[in-house]
Amino acid sequence: MGNLNKYRSRIRIEQLQSQRDSVGGELKVWVPLGDTELPAGIRPLRGREFLAAQQVQAEVTTEISLRYPRQLPTITAAMRVRCGSTSYNIKAVIDVDGRQVDLQLMCTSGVDEG
Numbered sequence: 001m002g003n004l005n006k007y008r009s010r011i012r013i014e015q016l017q018s019q020r021d022s023v024g025g026e027l028k029v030w031v032p033l034g035d036t037e038l039p040a041g042i043r044p045l046r047g048r049e050f051l052a053a054q055q056v057q058a059e060v061t062t063e064i065s066l067r068y069p070r071q072l073p074t075i076t077a078a079m080r081v082r083c084g085s086t087s088y089n090i091k092a093v094i095d096v097d098g099r100q101v102d103l104q105l106m107c108t109s110g111v112d113e114g
Helices: none
Strands: 009-020 026-032 038-052 055-067 080-083 086-096 102-109
Touching: 026 080, 038 080, 080 102
Parallel strands: none
Antiparallel strands: 009 026, 009 038, 009 080, 038 055, 055 102, 080 086, 086 102
Protein backbone atom coordinates (compact mmCIF):
# COMPACT_ATOMS: atom_id res chain seq x y z
CA MET A 1 0.00 0.00 0.00
CA GLY A 2 2.88 2.32 -0.61
CA ASN A 3 1.34 4.36 -3.42
CA LEU A 4 -0.37 7.37 -1.84
CA ASN A 5 -1.88 8.38 -5.21
CA LYS A 6 -4.54 5.74 -4.66
CA TYR A 7 -5.85 7.75 -1.69
CA ARG A 8 -7.75 10.19 -3.92
CA SER A 9 -11.00 10.41 -1.96
CA ARG A 10 -11.67 12.33 1.24
CA ILE A 11 -13.76 10.51 3.85
CA ARG A 12 -15.16 11.05 7.32
CA ILE A 13 -15.76 8.32 9.87
CA GLU A 14 -19.09 8.76 11.66
CA GLN A 15 -20.58 7.19 14.77
CA LEU A 16 -24.19 6.93 15.91
CA GLN A 17 -25.00 8.97 19.01
CA SER A 18 -28.11 9.67 21.03
CA GLN A 19 -29.24 13.28 21.34
CA ARG A 20 -32.30 14.91 22.87
CA ASP A 21 -34.77 16.72 20.67
CA SER A 22 -36.61 19.92 21.65
CA VAL A 23 -39.38 18.02 23.49
CA GLY A 24 -37.06 15.68 25.39
CA GLY A 25 -37.28 12.70 23.06
CA GLU A 26 -34.24 10.70 22.05
CA LEU A 27 -32.87 10.93 18.51
CA LYS A 28 -30.15 8.79 16.96
CA VAL A 29 -27.87 10.90 14.75
CA TRP A 30 -24.62 10.27 12.90
CA VAL A 31 -21.81 12.56 14.02
CA PRO A 32 -18.21 12.80 12.75
CA LEU A 33 -15.60 10.88 14.73
CA GLY A 34 -13.13 13.74 14.56
CA ASP A 35 -12.87 17.05 12.83
CA THR A 36 -10.76 16.10 9.82
CA GLU A 37 -11.35 14.32 6.55
CA LEU A 38 -9.04 11.41 5.83
CA PRO A 39 -7.48 10.51 2.47
CA ALA A 40 -8.71 7.13 1.30
CA GLY A 41 -9.03 4.84 -1.69
CA ILE A 42 -12.54 3.59 -2.48
CA ARG A 43 -12.90 0.49 -4.65
CA PRO A 44 -16.22 -1.20 -5.44
CA LEU A 45 -15.77 -4.97 -5.34
CA ARG A 46 -19.14 -6.30 -6.46
CA GLY A 47 -22.77 -5.34 -6.69
CA ARG A 48 -25.98 -7.28 -6.40
CA GLU A 49 -29.63 -6.57 -6.85
CA PHE A 50 -32.37 -8.22 -4.84
CA LEU A 51 -36.02 -7.77 -3.99
CA ALA A 52 -36.82 -6.18 -0.67
CA ALA A 53 -40.25 -4.88 0.29
CA GLN A 54 -41.35 -5.55 -3.31
CA GLN A 55 -38.80 -3.07 -4.67
CA VAL A 56 -35.54 -3.77 -6.43
CA GLN A 57 -32.65 -2.79 -4.16
CA ALA A 58 -29.01 -2.48 -5.18
CA GLU A 59 -26.16 -3.21 -2.80
CA VAL A 60 -22.48 -2.65 -3.52
CA THR A 61 -19.66 -4.18 -1.50
CA THR A 62 -16.79 -1.71 -1.29
CA GLU A 63 -13.25 -1.79 0.04
CA ILE A 64 -11.99 1.47 1.55
CA SER A 65 -8.23 1.70 2.14
CA LEU A 66 -6.59 4.32 4.33
CA ARG A 67 -3.64 4.96 6.55
CA TYR A 68 -4.23 3.99 10.18
CA PRO A 69 -5.81 7.14 11.71
CA ARG A 70 -3.93 7.46 14.99
CA GLN A 71 -5.68 10.76 15.78
CA LEU A 72 -9.07 8.98 16.02
CA PRO A 73 -10.51 6.45 18.46
CA THR A 74 -10.64 2.85 17.27
CA ILE A 75 -12.83 2.40 14.19
CA THR A 76 -15.45 -0.34 14.57
CA ALA A 77 -18.16 -2.01 12.48
CA ALA A 78 -20.76 0.03 14.40
CA MET A 79 -19.55 3.14 12.54
CA ARG A 80 -19.93 4.29 8.96
CA VAL A 81 -17.91 6.11 6.32
CA ARG A 82 -19.16 9.23 4.56
CA CYS A 83 -17.73 10.37 1.23
CA GLY A 84 -19.62 13.26 -0.29
CA SER A 85 -23.29 12.26 -0.33
CA THR A 86 -22.58 8.51 -0.10
CA SER A 87 -22.65 6.57 3.17
CA TYR A 88 -20.86 3.24 3.55
CA ASN A 89 -21.86 0.86 6.33
CA ILE A 90 -18.72 -0.69 7.82
CA LYS A 91 -18.97 -4.48 8.00
CA ALA A 92 -15.35 -5.30 8.93
CA VAL A 93 -12.22 -3.38 9.95
CA ILE A 94 -8.94 -5.01 8.91
CA ASP A 95 -5.58 -3.90 10.27
CA VAL A 96 -3.38 -4.88 7.32
CA ASP A 97 -0.37 -6.86 8.59
CA GLY A 98 -1.46 -6.13 12.19
CA ARG A 99 1.00 -3.21 12.43
CA GLN A 100 -1.43 -0.27 12.73
CA VAL A 101 -0.12 1.26 9.49
CA ASP A 102 -2.84 0.56 6.90
CA LEU A 103 -6.54 -0.17 7.35
CA GLN A 104 -9.04 -1.79 5.04
CA LEU A 105 -12.71 -1.17 5.72
CA MET A 106 -15.07 -3.67 4.10
CA CYS A 107 -18.33 -1.80 3.56
CA THR A 108 -21.69 -1.89 1.84
CA SER A 109 -23.62 0.94 0.30
CA GLY A 110 -26.91 1.34 -1.47
CA VAL A 111 -29.11 -0.44 1.06
CA ASP A 112 -29.70 0.70 4.63
CA GLU A 113 -27.42 3.69 4.27
CA GLY A 114 -27.88 4.91 7.65
